[in-house]
Amino acid sequence: MPELILGISAYYHDSAAAVVADGVPLAAAQEERFSRRRHDPRFPAGAVDYCLRAAGAKLGDIAAVAFYEDSALKFRRALATWLATAPRGFPAFHDAFPQWLAWKRNATGEVRRNLRARAGDGGALPPVVSGRHHASHAASAFYPSPYESAAVLCVDGVGEWATTSMWHGRGTRLSALGELRFPHSLGLLYSAFTYFCGFKVDSGEYKLMGLAPYGKPRYAQLIRERLIDIKPDGSFRLDLRHFSYVYGRVMTGRGFEELFDGPRREPEGPLTEREFDLAASVQQVTEEVMLRLARTVCERTGERRLCLAGGVALNCVANGRIVAEGLCDEVWVQPAAGDAGGALGAALAESHRRGAPRAHVGRRTDAMSGALLGPAYAAEEIAGFLDRHGVPYTRLSGDRLARRVAAEIAAGRIVGWFQGRMEFGPRALGARSILADPRDPGMQSTLNLRIKFRESFRPFAPAVLSEDAARWFDLRQESPYMLLTAQVAAEQCRDGDGDGDGDGADAGAGDDLTGLGLLRVRRSTIPAVTHVDRSSRVQTVGPHDNPPFRRLLTAFRDLTGCPLLVNTSFNVRGEPIVNTPQEAYTCFMRTGIDLLVLGDFLLEKQDQPPWRDKEDDWRDAIPMD
Amino acid sequence: MTRSRWTDLARRPALAALYFLVLTPIGLCVRRIRDPLRRSWHACATTYWDHP
Structure with missing residues (x-):
């Protein structure tokens, strides 16, 4: 045994x-x-x-x-x-x-x-x-990676003392090379800005990352001069006089207010130019530090392959920059990097x-088995649940199911997709996903407001067949865990006025718009997954990955010529991703999802019995994230 | 674990006494020798890495 x-x-x-x-x-x-x-x-x-x-x-x-730890x-x-x-x-x-x-x-x-x-x-x-907190992160980054040897970089808020650490992984050995210690932390710097911009710490960091492309990094130099001293090798110290997390109950205090033009944004308050610019600024500084750290650990180890983990490794924009800059040949990020x-x-x-x-x-x-390490539910269990509750369904399988669902998505319908084992980590990768047509210019707004009930600025990510990825994105390597961003390929970019001549030559149209006004511009042939800076957080699906999901992507490509789908997590704002068929069905009935696929079982919204929640407004019962 | 009202009432003064009468004097003495959090910036240093 x-x-x-x-x-x-x-x-x-x-x-x-x-x-x-x-x-x-x-x-x-x-x-x-x-x-x-x-x-x-x-x-x-x-x-x-x-x-x-x-x-x-x-x-x-x-x-x-x-x-x-x-x-x-x-x-x-x-x-x-x-x-x-x-x-x-x-x-x-x-x-x-x-x-x-x-x-x-x-x-x-x-x-x-x-x-x-x-x-x-x-x-x-x-x-x-x-173990030690960073040793656990380093092990999660290196041991499951495909590399015999690699440089390993872990960056997070804080564990015991370490906040950043570099390692050399060889075979089954991991050797620590250096660390930066609390209170000097890139993760806590990012969290401080998350807090200051009115989002929840340890939860809203990815919102700040999504907000960054709406702004200009006009505070970046101020951050470098007053908040963080960055050395050429990427090591750094923070000026703790401006932060409160060392001694207080909150992340920032008066020092931040004086530096950044007034008090913090109230949670759920209106977003202004200042928050966009703060997000852009701290994102730029974070990328700068990450690039220097990546260069240092690769140089120190002599390795051309880099493994990443720690909460900051979920910053897929910084990861994408490391890949795009060619600091190493390949990057592998632990899908559950936090x-x-x-x-x-x-x-x-x-x-x-x-x-x-x-x-x-x-x-x-x-x-990592595609990060599909969570629970699965057998067809008998799903059928049992559906029959017990008198839920009408159609049973289809294999290619027939894929073709039917692809046709529904191409017709503009939104699909809840529940297949096999649940993902480990924060990203939905085609096992507990909401899927939609990326070509639809109204889809980002529909998904944000009608399905996920979340802020309108939030971008969506695509899943793309790996063999077609290069035609759609400037991506230098596979991205199976949706942890790298890349620019949408020039041939897919179009002018900003939506007239569809699509030569990409005048793709800068709309640059006079600012803030959320940028959302009105159609930037590519796949506007639902093209962020305002024409970036996209890509998941590549290879020939050996998640067969039902790959069949669906292939069927959608065969039908439409477009080998990608919007892939967002199967949940609503503030709620964890669904785990069971029951939770998937509840989310389906509460939201504007049109079609639910539970394994081989296809459920259409119009066939379902009327849905009544116990609470008058179930959304009140879910805390804001 | 549930706490009685008296435990709650006694908690804050007890913690304040421990903090201000024990930790604070020790902290002030320690900081005269060295800052446990090494908060200062060193313009001349080439690196802040610690070696394990």
Whole structure:
């Protein structure tokens, strides 16, 4: 029997569990998908149960449980911070210290207590070991990558002390080369601007990234002069006088207000030119730091392949710049680059420490199974659910299903697509997706306002057949996890007035517009997935990836000549991505989705019985993200 | 874990006493020797990397 290691990340945000067998990821999932609480930080009970089920194991069969960080070291960092900020830091101390004292400094003990409760009195409990936060990130980036050796860069908010780290991965060994330490953190710098622009920290960073192309980086120089000292090798320090996160309950204070023209934007308040420009500015600085860091780690290791993880590695615009600048030959980004991926990294690190090989490397594929590591539901389970609730459906399979759904999308309908195993990580990759026609100029607005109930500025991403990607995007490599942006290819760009002559020569039309006015310009033949700077966050779907999704893309290409679809996560704003058929059906009925595909079962909205929610307005029950 | 009203009432003064009477003096002394968070910028330094 293979040696099973269970990995757990928890108690900060995005808790998750993963199980690996002899170094091969078998299953992984975030707890939020089970608890239905977004970014759930609690012990991942639902995810642990799922991982054990998927591995066909009981807790007693697990060789070791690996926790993703060292809570005692994290407590020492908190203590050093309180000493360094006294007497100013009382509010932060008051909020945090009782928790640290009660249980948080011994997180592995808390994990053990929770596991014991699951194992029952007589159940054997495996040993619980803890790694380091950045070592878990580095392991999640390198071990499942397709490379025998690579440079590894991890950039996030903070773990114990490290906020940025560089590594050299060779075979089953990872050697630490250097780190930057708290409070100097690129992730926290980005989060400070996220907070200042009125979005939620540890949640709204991707909104800030989406907002950046609407603005001009007029604050970038000010950020470089007053907030961050960047050295040529990408190492940096922040000027903490302008931030409040070290001693307070919030990210920024008066220093930011003085530098950036007034108080922070109130959450859900109107977006102004200032927020667009702040987003553009911090994004530019972030990209600059990431490029320097990438260059340094590649030079230090002599490697031409780079692996990325940590929350900042979800910044697909910065990742895209690293690829576009040709700093290395290939970049591989862990699809669950944030803290959830720490569960997988901790498990992999422990498994390889015990001697497991990296068997996938010889096959030149990664070990992530397309990030489809979550629960799947058999046809009988789906049919059982539909029949129990008297839901009318049509059953189609294979090419017939693909052709029918492609025709519906081409006719302008929006499809909820639920197939196979759920994705691990924040991106929907064709297993729990909402799909639509990217050629429709009104689709971005329809999806944002009628389906997702979210801000109108938010862009959408395409999934494209990998063999056709080069004709549609300037992308130098595969992007299977939707973690790289690329420019839409010039031949697909068109003039801004929408008259459709489409020669691309005057693609700068509309440049006199600013802010959200930019949304009115049709920039390409695929306007629903072309951001205002003509960039796109691309997912490439290769011949061996996700067969049902690939069949659908192929059918859509055969029908329309367009080998791509809008692919957005199957959820509404503030809600975790759907996990079960029941959740998919509820989302389908609550929103303007026209068609739901659950495995082989096709459901049309007009055939469904009337839907009544328990709450008068169910959206009130979902907290804003 | 539920806490009694008295625990809640006693909590803030106890934490304040610990913070202002113990942590703050230690913190002030420590900072006279070195800043535990190394917050200063060094214009002449070529790098801020720490080597593990």
